Amino acid sequence: MISRDDVAHVARLARLALTDAELERMREQLNAILAHIDALRAVDTTGVEPTSHAVPQFNVMRDDEPRPCFPPEDMLANAPDRAGDFFRVPRIIEE
Amino acid sequence: MTAGKWDVVIGLEVxxxxxxxxxxxxxxxTTFGAPPNTQTCPVCQGMPGTLPVVNRRAIEYGVRTALAFDCRVNHACRFARKHYYYPDMPKNFQISQYEEPLAEEGWLEIDRPDGHARRIGIQRLHLEEDVGKLVHEGTLETAQASLVDFNRAGVPLMETVSKPEIRSPEEAAAYLRAFRAVLVYLGVCDGNMEEGSLRCDxxxxxxxxxxxxxxxxVEIKNMNSFRNVQRALEFEVKRQTEALDRGERIVQETRLWDADRGYTRSMRSKEFAHDYRYFPxxxxxxxxxxxAWIDEIRRVLPELPRARRQRFVAAYGLPAYDAALLTQSRALAEYYEAAVRDFPQPKLVSNWVMSELLxxxxGDDERAIEQATVTPSRLAGLLRLIDDGTISGKIAKTVFETMVRTGEEAAAxxxxxGLTQVADAGALAAMVASAIAGNPKAVEDYRKGKTAAAKAFxxxxxxxxxxxxxxxxxxKLVEAELEKLTKT
Structure with missing residues (x-):
């Protein structure tokens, strides 16, 4: 079971500010998702390798060949704040 | 190292x-120093809907390094997301490796201060992506905002974690030096600590x-040179020794090295709760x-620093000291070998490289050595002029300095x-005669048995x-002349 503290902890790691009502709603939803995982757990997986990827594909790689970048103007188009061609972010408190 | 009643244990992450x-x-x-945010795209800025694709050469370089450190290369490996929140990382997770890294269990041999070699175990080697660069507006204390440049975000990084088998700050510096030399020989990293190509925690x-x-x-961060690694560790060992001697406990934390002030200080650790929530x-x-690919990479591994050093002793008859100095970088070792090919007197070439070129x-600056104005063949040309008697060794040093400045051939x-050595017996005899004639007192001294007077002439x-x-x-002429005088 996921507690309210768990939700608050994960929210803080993701820099999400949740109201008490939202915390409660997330707690319920996350627990519902976990309950679904429990349903999957009921399947007998003896002798099955843990699977991280559903597609049986490996070694998808590319050659080390440069490709054109995007212009800074495009990359900065959605920036909430900028200084020249830098993104500008609030000062970082932590050293 | 034993700090009194304590053993020092150090592990390095590079x-x-x-x-x-x-x-x-x-x-x-990945060009260094491009204008801000000119080397980015939706993939490395983590825009929704984009997909990353692995750079094959980065994997090859990782394998090459793993083989050089005698690691076990994991035939099956995969990437993982490491989550943390910091403005220099556009996706709010870093693609790294966690379970099933590229390689594990290798070693690196280092030279200890006492001259003996020692193996330091390597625990794991994995690949990940670099983050962007933050520039603070104004000073760190007064800054209201930080500026982000994502050019570096996504550049391939190879993290290598040593086992906690390093026993002193000197050994740590030796490990880092040996590590850097191997990477540079392999051609997988330029080894430039100032530009941040090599970073060490x-x-x-x-x-x-x-x-x-x-x-x-305790984890120490922010050491950006070999010297700082040693200084920071020396400080930290002393700090911990004093705390333990006073009966205090050591707190597990991350500390930052402050090179200007010469101490480590605690980072506020609240936000650094290591809760990365890794998943594939x-x-x-x-x-x-x-x-077959791994075998192919192994087959074309270049000669590594240690092997080359041993070969320099065996093949050229060089002292161990010379061999160590000349093989500190691949470029320098290649410079030396090219010069010896042109002028096959290994020890003489070594002396000139060590004293004049360096x-x-x-010697560890690959680019500087490769671009040296005095090329190996020019150095050989200079040495030939000494060898055939055209110039003296002393004059040759002046010529060398001019060569550095002007980039000319020695002969020119x-x-x-007009520096050609005077070897005309007649001209020299006249100069000798005039010197002797001009100093009868010294001649008298010589007669009385002070043979040192000959040197003065x-x-x-x-x-x-x-x-x-x-x-x-x-x-020879002076001796002959004085001989004649004393007999009369």
Whole structure:
């Protein structure tokens, strides 16, 4: 079971500010998702390798060949704040 | 090292930027120093809907390094997401490796201060992507905002974690030096610590001398040179020793090295609760490295620093000291070998490279050595002029300095400045005669048995000739002349 503290902890790691009502709603939803995982757990997986990827594909790689970048103007188009061609972010408190 | 009743235990984590042309997961170039945010794309900025694709050369470089450290390359490996929140990381997670890293269990041999070699175990080697660069507006204390440049975000990084088997700050510096040399020989990293191509974090702990269990470790960050690594670790060992001697406990934490003030200070650790919530990167399918590919990479491994050093002793008959100095970088070793091919007197070439060339250039700076104005063949040309008696060794040093400045061939400088050694017996005899005639007192001294007086005459003639007289001939002429005088 996921507690309210768990939700608050994960929210803080993701820099999400949740109201008490939202915390409660997330707690319920996350627990519902976990309950679904429990349903999957009921399947007998003896002798099955843990699977991280559903597609049986490996070694998808590319050659080390440069490709054109995007212009800074495009990359900065959605920036909430900028200084020249830098993104500008609030000062970082932590050293 | 034993700090009184404590054993020092150090483990190093080294992050090396790979010298691929493009980033780890997209085709943006990795050129250093480009204008801000000109080398980015939606992939390396983590825009929704984009997909990363692994750079094959980065994997090859990782395998190459793993083989050089005698690691076990994991045929099956995969990437993972490491989550944390910091403005220099556009996706709010870093693609890294966690379970199933590229390689594990290797070693690196280091030279200890006492001259003996020692193996330091390597725990794991994995690949990941670099983050962007933050520039603070104004000073750190007064800054209201930070500026972010994502050019570096996504550049391939190779993280190599040593086992906690390093026993002193000196050994840590030796490990880093040996590590860097191997990477540079392999051509996978330029090894430039100032530009951040090579970064090092350390875990330091102390335990009661001889105890098996490790003490609480402290992580040290922000050491950006070999010297700073050693200084920071020396400070930290002292700090922990004093705390333990006072009966205090060591707190597990991350500390930052402050090079200007010369101490480590605690980072506020609240936000650094190591809660990275790793999980397999769903956007990248796992790798199954082909054994034939790994064999091929092994087959073309270049000669590594240690092997080359041993060969320099065996093949050229060089002292161990010379061999170590000359093999500190691949470029320097290659410079030396090219010069010896042109002028096959290994020890003489070694002396000139160590004293004259390294006075002008740092021996571990690949680029500087490769671009040296005095090329190996030019150095050989200079040495030939000494060998055939055209100039004296002393004059040759002046010629060398001119070569560094002007980039000319030695012969051209000698011709232009008229530095050719005077080896004409008649001309030298006249100079000797005049020196002897001008100093009857010294001749008297010589007669009374002060043979050292002969040296004074040689010196005088050398001086009178502007250093151009052939010293061996002058010496012979002076002796013959004095011999004659004493017999009369």
């Amino acid at each position: 992050h090396a930027q790979l010298t691929t042309r493009t980033k780890m997961f997209c085709g943006c170039p 350390a875990n330091v702990s102390l335990k009661p001398a001889g105890a098996a269990r490790l003490g609480t470790k 990167e769903p956007d990248l399918v796992p790798l199954k490295l082909d054994a 006075r002008e250039l740092p 400088i000698v011709r232009r400045e 040689v010196g005088q003639v050398m001086k009178a000739s502007g250093g151009k007289a052939n010293p061996a001939m002058v010496s």
